[in-house]
Amino acid sequence: MAELRGALIGCGFFAVNQMHAWRDIAGASIIAICDRDPERLKVVGDQFGITRRYTDAAALFAGESLDFVDIATTAPSHRPLVEMAARHRVPAICQKPFAPTLADAKAMVKACTDAGVPLMVHENFRWQSPIQAVRAALDSGEIGTPFFGRISFRSAYDVFSGQPYLATGKRFIIEDLGIHSLDIARFLLGDVLTITTRTARINPEIAGEDVATMLMDHKSGATSVVDCSYATKLVTEPFPQTLVEIDGSDGTIRLEQNYRLTVTGRNGTVVSDVSPPLLPWASRPWHNIQESVVAIQKHWVDCLANKTEPATSGADNLKTFALVEAAYAGAASREPVQLDALL
Ligand code: NAD
Ligand code: 89Y
Structure with a gap:
């Protein structure tokens, strides 16, 4: 199977772990990144050698052909970003907490179900x-x-x-x-x-x-x-x-x-x-969490390859x-x- 082309949205504190993990995983790579903060975009872009950089998620979806998007922003932006991914028919991973409210989370699951795209919550523990x-x-x-x-x-x-x-x-x-x-x-x-x-x-x-x-x-x-x-x-x-x-x-x-x-x-x-x-x-003491990031992201790649539902799919995470x-x-x-x- 051709390598999956992914983009990361949100280049903050935790996303660095996700970027390291993507580098370790066969079958997928991050080809573009997005953060509304140009400084974070530069730090993560330079650290991981990603040249395709966006400060606006709409421009990212318009400018790239993507197999998935990895949303690593904080909760207030999760619903608009997941719904944007659904509109572009791009499978999405969304960090926890899934959304500010359960009503938002339900709407996000519905948007992805209606669009027929997989949705996984990055529930890594x-x-x-x-x-x-x-x-x-x-x-x-x-x-x-x-x-x-x-x-x-x-x-x-x-x-x-x-x-x-x-x-x-x-x-x-x-x-x-x-x-x-x-x-x-x-x-x-x-x-x-x-x-x-x-x-x-x-x-x-x-x-x-x-x-x-x-x-x-x-x-x-x-x-x-x-x-x-x-x-x-x-x-x-x-x-x-x-x-x-x-x-x-x-x-x-x-x-x-x-x-x-x-x-x-x-x-x-x-x-x-x-x-x-x-x-x-x-790095200790985070290594326990960091290893689980590799495991859940590998699981996502396997699920996309085999067309199976992720263990922590959006629907599962509602519970x-x-x-x-x-x-x-x-x-x-x-x-x-x-x-x-x-x-
Ligand atoms: P952070 O504030 O350091 O990073 C978030 C980044 O997203 C920022 O750089 C911000 O500029 C960017 N951003 C926000 N809205 C955006 C938008 N609409 N478009 C583009 N960029 C946008 O936050 P963090 O500490 O990295 O946490 C991110 C998420 O990860 C949170 O939901 C947090 O709960 C979660 N987290 C998960 C784990 C875990 O083990 N699963 C651990 C720590 C944090
Ligand atoms: O944000 C939290 C998480 O998901 O794992 C630990 C943490 O970083 C701080 O409580």
Whole structure:
């Protein structure tokens, strides 16, 4: 198959990882970039040797013949850019959070469905190799049927220096980070019936909540707790590790700090080191996230080649995004929220 010609829109903080990943992936390359900020366009264009540069997405679509577009801007621009891609019949990847509201996200899915173009949300945390190792342990049947899960992300890492906008929004941790944890909960335990949420803001210098605790009933009958915090000072800073506990009818899975995986089940206990590899361009502690960017982008290329739906397609991600909306609604009302009513 001929190499896919892609364009990246949004050359900011995180897009650099996406550009590195595209360079590592056979079958696709980025042939043009776009950012409304000429400085970011120059930094990323020069770093990755991309000469075809645009400050306006409409000009990019008009000027290039593209097989896909990778949208790495922040949420307010996602809907207009995805809809523009749909109008040009160009398959699109869209960064998380999918959109500012669930209504926007639904409209984006509809626009791409109507145009017949694939849409994938860059929901990469489930692609982290430690999380994939937990999924493989579940699939092995070793612990039987899961009845309880805890997906936990607690840290005091300064995310605001690299992403200053995170300090200014009315919504913070659920929309930015909890969204990944909620997606992991769906990936491991399936879709959700109800969610109950409590939030807090501990850091007085930010506008949104930096702590969230969510209790979920899964359709499978399992119960999970998803907890996240950027106000948790620990002896060893775990950023950006997601810790996982799953209890099943025949055993348990524990993914602990430093990527230590313990599976206790029908055949005894196996402890393994599931540390992600440190890719040549990656840097600690981000290497776990950086490796997952390569994995999800490879998956996108495979899906386009095989005409299959991405695991985190727009339609799939509506269910994760609905959890975010339900969590904020439930934090405000202090009542459980039913998911099916939102979808
Ligand atoms: P950023 O502000 O550093 O970069 C965004 C860039 O997009 C900026 O350079 C801006 O000028 C450009 N831009 C915005 N609107 C545009 C438009 N309409 N046309 C062209 N360019 C436009 O933001 P960031 O920290 O790189 O985050 C980008 C997205 O990535 C966010 O949605 C964030 O949540 C997400 N993110 C994801 C992960 C992950 O692991 N999946 C990690 C960090 C950030
Ligand atoms: O934006 C966030 C994300 O998606 O992963 C970690 C992060 O960069 C900060 O919370």
